[in-house]
Amino acid sequence: MSWLITGGAGFIGAxxxxxxxxxxxxxxxxxxxxxxxxxxxxxxxxxxxxxxxxRALLDRVIAEHRVEGVLHIAAKKQVGESVALPLHYYRENVEGLRVVLEAAAEAGVRRFLLSSSAAVYGMPDVETVTESTPCAPMSPYGETKLVGEWLVRATGRAHGMGTVALRYFNVAGAATPELGDPGVFNLVPMVFERLAAGKAPLVFGADYPTPDGTCIRDYIHVADIATAHVAAVHRLRDNPDDTELVLNIGRGEGVSVSEMLDVIGRVTGLDARGEVVDRRPGDPARVVASAELIAKELGWTAQYGVEEMIASAWAGWQLRHPE
Structure with a gap:
């Protein structure tokens, strides 16, 4: 018996x-x-x-590998791109998930784990985001993740399938250098790219209602993301008949952009002082997860701090950019 992992060769998936x-x-x-x-x-x-x-390929894989559970990570995930290409994002993220669910349900698979995102919350005006915080996604990407959660929940109820959806907050770091994030879409690799070019990192707004004026986020090590999935798989294996969960994956600690730049400077030995530019539309001042429910339901807590995230991400960046 095997678990089918869609998108398993990507940064998080691997x-x-x-x-x-x-x-x-x-x-x-x-x-x-x-x-x-x-x-x-x-x-x-x-x-x-x-x-x-x-669908034909999915049917064959599920049968040949005697799939007992599905972990669906495959998705398009660039917020800006989703605004420009909403139809593409709904096709890949919603229709792709629907086909996977249909194949799993018809094959009698009774365990389904969905990779979701904190993007479902949009711009929550709360100190700490709990799983019951109202969802108001601000991009087609976030919408597809929320629709995906609804689809998984409804399918689970209709077909007797245990389900878990995991909402990632801001992912960073790498378990090993060769597994580092090759994309330049998140804060840490964006800063590395600017530093490598001899430029100051960009800080999008320094006038937010936060202690230092910059946005605050909840950063989570990708290795912690991985162990949360393992914990969810064990929950689904042990008790699929009584599992319908939506859980945040975060540390429950906020770190500002300015604080992140300070850590990046210490780790890299480079001058990481930022250049303040205009705010980006739609950036909330603070988005920090509550990690209480996942600790209660799965017995999981994050193990890594920000400095470990930065150091591991920097090692991966240097491996890919030896110059």
Missing amino acids: HVVRAMVEDGISVVVLDDLSTGDPVRLPAGVPLVNGSTLD
Whole structure:
């Protein structure tokens, strides 16, 4: 029996695959390799190159690998791109998920774990975001994640399927340098790119109602993201008949952009003082997770701090940019 992991060759997916393999869980990966890389996968992990929209392929993989559960990570995830290409994002993220769910349900798979996002919350005006905080996504990307949660919940109820949706907050770091994030869409790699070019990091607004005027976020190490998935898999394995969960993955601690730049400067030894520019539309002042429910339901808590995230991300950046 195996777990099917869609998008398992990507940045987050590969970390999850490695954590599950290390825990002794058999997995098979389905990835279209649009952003994934086969070299990220541990030796011996089967990789099927294909799309979540390919129902015939999904049927074959589920049958051949005797799939007992599905962990759906595959998705398009760039907020700005989703604004420009909403139809593409709804096709890939919602229709792709629908096809996977349909294949799983018809094959009698009774465990489903969804990769979701804090983007479902939008701009919450609260000190700490709990799972009951109203969702008001501000981009087509966030909308597709929220619709995906609804679809998973409804399918689970209709087909007797245990379900968990995990809402990631701001992911950073790398378990090993070769698994580092190759994209430049999040704060840490964006800062590294500016520093490598001899430029000051950009700070989008320093007049927010926060102690230092810059935005505050909840940063979570990708290795912690991976162990949260393993904990969710165990919950689904042990008790699929009584599992319908939506959980935040965060540390429950806020760190401002200015504070992150200070840590990056210490870790890299470079001058990481920022250049303040205009705010970006839609950036909330503070988004920090409550991590209480996931601790209660899965017995999981984050293990890594911000400095470890930065140091591991920097090691990965240097490996990919030896110059």
